[in-house]
Amino acid sequence: MDCLWLVPVFPFLGFVILVGLGGKIANRIARWVGPLAVFGSMLVGLGVVFEYLSHPPQSGVFRQYVFQWIHVAGFRSNMALYLDALSLVMIFVITLVGFLIHLFAAEYMRAERDLGRFFAAMNLFVGCMLVLVLADDFLFLYLGWEGVGLCSYLLIGFWYHEPENVIAARKAFVVTRIGDTAMAVGLFLIYANLQTLNIQSAVQSAVQLWPVGSNLALLVALLLLGGALGKSAQIPLHTWLPDAMAGPTPVSALIHAATMVTAGFYLIARTHGLFELAPVALNAVAWLGASGLLVGGVCALAQKDIKRVLAYSTMSQVGTMFLALGVGAYSAAVFHFMTHAFFKALLFLAAGVVIAAVQHEQDMSKMGGLRKQMPLVFWCFLIGAGSLAALPWLTAGFYSKEMILWEIWSSENGGLIVWLFGLMGAFLTGLYTFRMVFLVFFGSPKTAAKSREKTAIKIPLLFLAGLSMVAGFVEIPATMGHGPWLSTFLHRVFDQPVHKHAGSLSEEWLVQIAATTVSLAGVILAYWLYARRRIRQYGGLSPGWKTSWQRAAESGLGFDAFYQKVVCRPFVGLANRIRRDWLDAMILSVVSMIKIIHKLFSLTQTGKLRHYVMALMLGAVMALTAVVLF
Amino acid sequence: MPVIDWEPMETVFYLSSAIALVSTAMVISRIHAMHAALYLIVSLLAAAVVMFSVGAPFTGALEIIVYAGAIMVLMVFVIMLLNVNREKKNPERKWLRPTAWLGPGMLSFLLLGLLGLLLTEKHSGNVGQGEVEVKQVAASIFGIYLIGVELASMLLMAGVVGAFHLGLKKREPISTE
């Protein structure tokens, strides 16, 4: 486990190589260097996982001190790595999914120029994300936090020659920046009150010093929550995620499905002790998660672009994770994170193959009947979609979603209303997911598809499909044999009893049946609406039915328009109005004065000899006068 | 005659300086260029007399020979060559309005006053107390100031070459309208 530091270092090394070698060479070797770096990281990561599982350290925690970063006047911040069960799960998922996506991208983006830039940014991203989850210190975590934000900006705007890509990248950066600022203020408060930025020490001393429900704890928790909301694209800072689909598909898969958007989730999970000191904040987490779940689901229902459906779906699923965190179901949230990373990455990659096959057409209304033409992709996509919709027994998503819904029902922080929201979310998920499946893969073909599935594309798809099926088996609910391996693994992180069985077995059966029924109902409704020839209306729920709702959902329920009107326009108007302020006027007056003087002097250039001679005379007279008088 | 106590040289000096000044004033205020040239010749002759009266005969003779005899003749020739028509296209009447004299006149008056003021600050001495002979001047020219003579000759050569070159009638004929 002493090689832990290699896990983030390999991608950084890849980044440095690609950046240092310059354009032409980097473009040629990037297809190899990029995936290789993450492969190395994955190997070391797997090694660490095995070692941790076979020889777990004493307290369940392994610390590795790498580098003393800042030591100024009593403020000390180190670059140190902190490995416990939670970060172990995170690095496992990040390196594995990261490697598969890099492999996919090496083939998918083969024809692009600037591959060096692409893989440099991807590697940097993976490195920063690993730093984020392994950081022992809040400042180090913030470094990774900002790093992934930067890489998100770079990668969304990868095709920077199109202005809308640049605008989308800027929007992503600015919106997450708002969250980052809140988080920074939170970190300032933590340091000011607890004199330390080491995560564990801070949380422990907070637990000791601050009483439950204190205002300080609430403030800090809310600020950290603000940061998490920005990064994870939850309400109200979610508007950047759909636009971020302007980036290449592997970018969407890696950053906006599997990893970066889960950074917020990780932050809350890591500082859960702090959040427990402020129940209001924890409630806020739950309710924001629930609303994200529903808003994302509703908007996903009305989207035409396949990637935007997946974006809203990501928002919805991360909302589920937040919901789980908010009711105290930490292990369930981690479980869902893991399964979501697998099936969402799978969905994005498969969608990427579909898009490439139909000549880069992303509008689902122009697709159709692809299941006959691209069978492998169809089955992988179907597995991913099933996992997302939590189809029973064979999909990983089923197990994680069941666990979450059961925890919501049975924990004391949850409640009926929140549970109903979760149920509604499950219904919507089933509906929009299979709407996507039926529109793209069933029906009559609208665009000819040419599929070119190379090995490097097939392997990640198949691997992720496999994982999307079996990854659920690490935590089998009590109703189906009892196998709480994951929660046991994580229990020390979250101080929860090993076997939390708050309700009775029959309750759990009922909850499971309800949830399963609801998801299946969504699937069936999707089939009825979109697969049957009779009502083949893409987009709308049925022809001509409440099209204004449809438009509202398609545009993201008006959040964008609201922000535009309330935040952007006044700001820009104010900036325009104070453009000519008094300081400016002073400086400009110097310029205008010089212009006036210039005009006056120009008048003396008459071009007439006599006038020049007269000027000479004038000068002589003045000089002589000066001599005579003084 | 013993009643009037006057020195002949002084009288000559003052008289000829008056003539010089008056004729110069006429030079610059004439309408026809030929009249102005003739007045200028008169002014130069008067100046030569002034020089004789203060005892510089060589310079006076030189002035008549070269200045009035060569330079002014050259100018007269050019005026005749250019043959600016008498009355029809002579714009001098239009150009020489009295108002044109106002500004420059004032300035010149000012300048003159200043110069005069500067010149009368101290009594420097008297002129015309003796004569400087040609021999002295010649000895000085071919002695100390020889290099100046050489430079002046080079200057003259440059003038000759330049004037010759400029005067060549190659392409554009001189319009004599």
Added chain:
Amino acid sequence: MSSVPLEHGLWLSAGLFVLGFLGVMIRRNMIFVIMSLEIMLHAAGLAFVMASMRWQQPDGQVMFVFVLAVAAAEAAVALALLMRLFGRSGSLDTDTVGK
């Protein structure tokens, strides 16, 4: 012999100079301008002669010879240029000729 104060000689020179300068300032006809320049040079040379006669030295007269040479060369070249300019533009007006 006679005792004319030096100042009076210099006054003569100054007066001639100012008149020449006035001519340069006022006249638009190029010939007049050239003549006024000659007047000015002449006045300067006269000042030299006056000064030298005060000290009874020949140096001022030598300077006058040089001034004369300069004036001659200048007059020649100026008149040649005048002829060229007149040929090109057909007018002797200093204000409008320099286009």
